[in-house]
Amino acid sequence: MALEFEMQPQLRVVAVGHVDHGKSTLIGRLLHDTGNLPEGKVAELVAVSEKRGAVFEWSFVLDALQSERDQAVTIDTTRIWMRTPEREVVLIDAPGHKEFLRNMVTGASDADAALLLVDAHDGVGEQTRRHALLLELIGVPRVVVAINKMDRVGYAQSRYEAIKAELEELLGRIGVTPSAFVPTCARDGENVTTQAASMPWYGGPTVLAGILALPPAHRNESGALRIAVQGVVRQDLRRIVVGRVESGTISVGDELFIAPSRRTARVASIATFPPSDKTSAGAGESVGFVLDGPLFVDRGDVIADAAHPPPLAKRFRARLLWLGHGPLAVGDAFRMRFGTRVTKVVVSAFERVIDMESLDRSGEAQARTNDVAEVVFSCPETLSLDPVSAHPGLARFILLDGVDIVAGGTILTALVSDAAAIPDNVVPVAHLLGDKARARLGGHRGAVLWLTGLPASGKSTIAMEVERRLVEAGAHAYVLDGDNVRAGLCRDLGFSAEDRRENIRRVGAVAALFADAGTIAIVAFISPYRAGREDAREAAGDAFHEIYVKADAALCENRDPKGHYRKARAGEIEDFTGITGDYEEPLEPELVLDTADSSVEACVDQLLAYVERTLAFDMRVPV
Amino acid sequence: MLWSMGKDSTALLWLARKAFFGSVPFPVVLLDTDMELPEVYQFRDELKRDWNLDYKNEPCPPESSVDQTLPPATRAAARKTAGLRELIAREKYRGVIVGIRRDEQATRAKERVFSPRMPDGAWDVKHQPPELWDVYHTDVPDGHHMRIHPLLDWTEVDIWRYTKRENIPIVPLYLARNGMRYRSLGEKNITVPIVSNASTIDEIIAELETTRQPERAGRTMDNESEDSFERLRTGGYM
Numbered sequence: 001m002a003l004e005f006e007m008q009p010q011l012r013v014v015a016v017g018h019v020d021h022g023k024s025t026l027i028g029r030l031l032h033d034t035g036n037l038p039e040g041k042v043a044e045l046v047a048v049s050e051k052r053g054a055v056f057e058w059s060f061v062l063d064a065l066q067s068e069r070d071q072a073v074t075i076d077t078t079r080i081w082m083r084t085p086e087r088e089v090v091l092i093d094a095p096g097h098k099e100f101l102r103n104m105v106t107g108a109s110d111a112d113a114a115l116l117l118v119d120a121h122d123g124v125g126e127q128t129r130r131h132a133l134l135l136e137l138i139g140v141p142r143v144v145v146a147i148n149k150m151d152r153v154g155y156a157q158s159r160y161e162a163i164k165a166e167l168e169e170l171l172g173r174i175g176v177t178p179s180a181f182v183p184t185c186a187r188d189g190e191n192v193t194t195q196a197a198s199m200p201w202y203g204g205p206t207v208l209a210g211i212l213a214l215p216p217a218h219r220n221e222s223g224a225l226r227i228a229v230q231g232v233v234r235q236d237l238r239r240i241v242v243g244r245v246e247s248g249t250i251s252v253g254d255e256l257f258i259a260p261s262r263r264t265a266r267v268a269s270i271a272t273f274p275p276s277d278k279t280s281a282g283a284g285e286s287v288g289f290v291l292d293g294p295l296f297v298d299r300g301d302v303i304a305d306a307a308h309p310p311p312l313a314k315r316f317r318a319r320l321l322w323l324g325h326g327p328l329a330v331g332d333a334f335r336m337r338f339g340t341r342v343t344k345v346v347v348s349a350f351e352r353v354i355d356m357e358s359l360d361r362s363g364e365a366q367a368r369t370n371d372v373a374e375v376v377f378s379c380p381e382t383l384s385l386d387p388v389s390a391h392p393g394l395a396r397f398i399l400l401d402g403v404d405i406v407a408g409g410t411i412l413t414a415l416v417s418d419a420a421a422i423p424d425n426v427v428p429v430a431h432l433l434g435d436k437a438r439a440r441l442g443g444h445r446g447a448v449l450w451l452t453g454l455p456a457s458g459k460s461t462i463a464m465e466v467e468r469r470l471v472e473a474g475a476h477a478y479v480l481d482g483d484n485v486r487a488g489l490c491r492d493l494g495f496s497a498e499d500r501r502e503n504i505r506r507v508g509a510v511a512a513l514f515a516d517a518g519t520i521a522i523v524a525f526i527s528p529y530r531a532g533r534e535d536a537r538e539a540a541g542d543a544f545h546e547i548y549v550k551a552d553a554a555l556c557e558n559r560d561p562k563g564h565y566r567k568a569r570a571g572e573i574e575d576f577t578g579i580t581g582d583y584e585e586p587l588e589p590e591l592v593l594d595t596a597d598s599s600v601e602a603c604v605d606q607l608l609a610y611v612e613r614t615l616a617f618d619m620r621v622p623v
Numbered sequence: 624m625l626w627s628m629g630k631d632s633t634a635l636l637w638l639a640r641k642a643f644f645g646s647v648p649f650p651v652v653l654l655d656t657d658m659e660l661p662e663v664y665q666f667r668d669e670l671k672r673d674w675n676l677d678y679k680n681e682p683c684p685p686e687s688s689v690d691q692t693l694p695p696a697t698r699a700a701a702r703k704t705a706g707l708r709e710l711i712a713r714e715k716y717r718g719v720i721v722g723i724r725r726d727e728q729a730t731r732a733k734e735r736v737f738s739p740r741m742p743d744g745a746w747d748v749k750h751q752p753p754e755l756w757d758v759y760h761t762d763v764p765d766g767h768h769m770r771i772h773p774l775l776d777w778t779e780v781d782i783w784r785y786t787k788r789e790n791i792p793i794v795p796l797y798l799a800r801n802g803m804r805y806r807s808l809g810e811k812n813i814t815v816p817i818v819s820n821a822s823t824i825d826e827i828i829a830e831l832e833t834t835r836q837p838e839r840a841g842r843t844m845d846n847e848s849e850d851s852f853e854r855l856r857t858g859g860y861m
Binding site for chain 1: 644
């Protein structure tokens, strides 16, 4: 992002569209008609073409400028500087070929606006749709459309209107509203910089006028404050928090909310070099500031104004362009970089791949290279997750697989809660006690220890033993066991997939209440589906601990203390998890207890050590 | 951070001072060919002292050690490339911050802000990773390094406007004396001044608004042969 000072207003425009719809010709013509080509260049190229028996084409201009580097215009396959009296325009020439899509999005992600070309004769092509969709994803909402090669359709207004209507509908669905639809014949310079005599029915702007009329990129000064913390610079005795203001303003005295730690602080001073009496900074500025007390702020945190905190969650919906070589599917794990934070994410649900013909959901459950897809990501830590609609600068991410970039995308919505969503007319009443007050009573915080695993993996045995040891040590602990719960709270439920999910949801909600009441709720449930366990995690928040009781199916079937496997093999129990193999292993459990390799006693000790460590650690967080 | 004492890398150094509140926390390196103009060395000595820099002078290998098929005017650049390669290997640097700009030169226009380099410093221009928004990808495999180009989107005029606004010191050779000034500073045997009467930064800005001459017209190395600069850059030149 370029710095703001007394700069000429520079506008970066990316030219996109289906291959062969005339991008190079239009750019060549624009450069020529605005006087940005060296003198005699066109005459020279015409002569060369005639000598070779070829017809001169405007796209030769780009080729020629590229081979003759460092002329008065600087030229590159991707960037051309075009000077006009009003403003300097940087034309970014993005390749139309599908195999260069990564270059196209690289070019587009640097642009303020786009010039989308469509061939009047051939109409909207697959790459037109794809590029339009990517413009939305990348966040280039300012678009001028050139409906080119009008000579091929006899300059017919009806053809122009038909393509315009089709594009308006298409772009409207994506959420892009072009500022102009210009009928052009770029080869002849018609409606490029001057009005065309061949199309008297058109009264709108030329391509150049359309580009120059594009409003400059706006800075969100009035929005809620957001700063992605780049780091903390220690100087003398000061700790200066540094970052760029994405939106809003920050001033001395402001009360700030720090995410995801949920702490608050006030701005004591703004730091500058050389020192100045600056007391506030606005969107687009890189700023350093000192807070009014000792505070834990680190790179990756998000600073907001206290009145407008960001959504905090561990799951979110996202739209992304998949650039990896293999398919993208549920369970795939990556490092994600957004704002200044790097975190681990896992694809926990696959929502859809967008079909390029219809722009609707395709039937695919995985994305292939260059697909645009919508998925749900889960991450092990609570994150500040502003949606792209509100804070694009903080909602754009890349996914990394090793050192490779495999996707770019945007955060659509934070999933604070999903299956456990609270109905609108239910307003939870806040307790007057913090969880630390309850913690003082029991000597520990409340928690949910969620033991998941195959039937006969050892969950109940471990749960009961851990409960006994904890209670004997003076802790409040209680096991929520599958059959006990089904005998009461859930006696209306059967064993259909829906009822099983509801069963898990209720247990998750009850366990969360136990935890809130200061008790260590030990849940021993097969809970085969990730989605169900995620619901339970949402219900209990940070108090939730997923404990994977691990043993392979063959071993469990061999143990079979309740005879369930035998009955399932005999057909007496349907949909038995251990046999149908539909158990979804936890992707990132807090703890794994391997009952195949360790004794029950060892697993119990391991879990107790974990409880001691994590819950006692929480106790030491200063009030 | 590389510092050639030119207007771009000095503006970059100033940005680093601002970002870190007066003390630049990384070494500032001159790839020294021993061929800079005397005014340039004098400027370095003043700033080194006044700005309290962690300055490192990196002597480049002699001309006899570089590829003799390169045109003579490009050999200083080849010496710098070799010097940088040795420096990175010796110090095990994972990142080098460089003040190049896209509008300077056609091959630089293709650059990324974060540009990964192979162990020998080579730039694989045809297989560059995507770079999306300003969500930069900062990781490189072991032994590789990253070139970081914070000024990539700035133009020549931007540099001068910023230099004026911030009152950043410049080598006086940029300002016209007796109808001549240096628009771009390189080694003394391969850089020539241009005809100009611009004796203040404001006059330089006014001159640039109307000129159709490229910035590096006075740099013989760029104009020696068509592909010399591209060869240099893919081989690891800045």
